[in-house]
Amino acid sequence: MNLTLEKVNQDNIRACVKLEVAELQKDFIAKNVNTIAWAYVDPNFTPYAILDGETVIGLLAIEDVPENEDYDRYWIPRFMIGEQYQGKGYGKQAMHAAIDLLSAKPDCQRIRLSVWPENPGAIEFYQKVGFTLTDELLEDELVMDYYIQQP
Numbered sequence: 001m002n003l004t005l006e007k008v009n010q011d012n013i014r015a016c017v018k019l020e021v022a023e024l025q026k027d028f029i030a031k032n033v034n035t036i037a038w039a040y041v042d043p044n045f046t047p048y049a050i051l052d053g054e055t056v057i058g059l060l061a062i063e064d065v066p067e068n069e070d071y072d073r074y075w076i077p078r079f080m081i082g083e084q085y086q087g088k089g090y091g092k093q094a095m096h097a098a099i100d101l102l103s104a105k106p107d108c109q110r111i112r113l114s115v116w117p118e119n120p121g122a123i124e125f126y127q128k129v130g131f132t133l134t135d136e137l138l139e140d141e142l143v144m145d146y147y148i149q150q151p
Contacts (some may be wrong), residue, residue, distance in 0.1 A: 019056065022086065035047050056082075076113045114142060
């Protein structure tokens with residue numbers, strides 16, 4: 001496995017758009033084309049292709065919101081692994097790559113994401129990676145935090 005993250009670009013956009021999650025997961029995540037389009041209007045939102053070698057196996061987005069408090073600045077608002085690549089360890093490696101990317105920023109105290117309460121598989125996955133549930137809700141989704149440095 002040679003996993004890397006690469007900003008979505010002309011070379012990988014078609015492969016990113018073609019990827020889909022399993023049928024049972026489709027209600028919990030935006031389509032990849034929507035994730036990529038969001039970046040067009042929000043300069044704080046950056047989509048990344050997740051690659052194994054030259055094969056696109058997933059998509060994630062990072063959001064850096066400089067006007068937020070430091071603890072609330074860095075988010076992973078989208079994360080998906082294509083259905084045919086799930087269950088092979090890609091998810092955990094890709095999430096750790098995203099954490100490494102964000103934690104390299106000197107002011108990164110924590111990384112945040114949100115998840116639907118009706119998606120226990122995702123909650124369990126994020127907890128195994130090291131995220132913890134908070135008491136916060138964001139648009140009916142549970143907020144989870146990964147601490148880089150204690151506040």
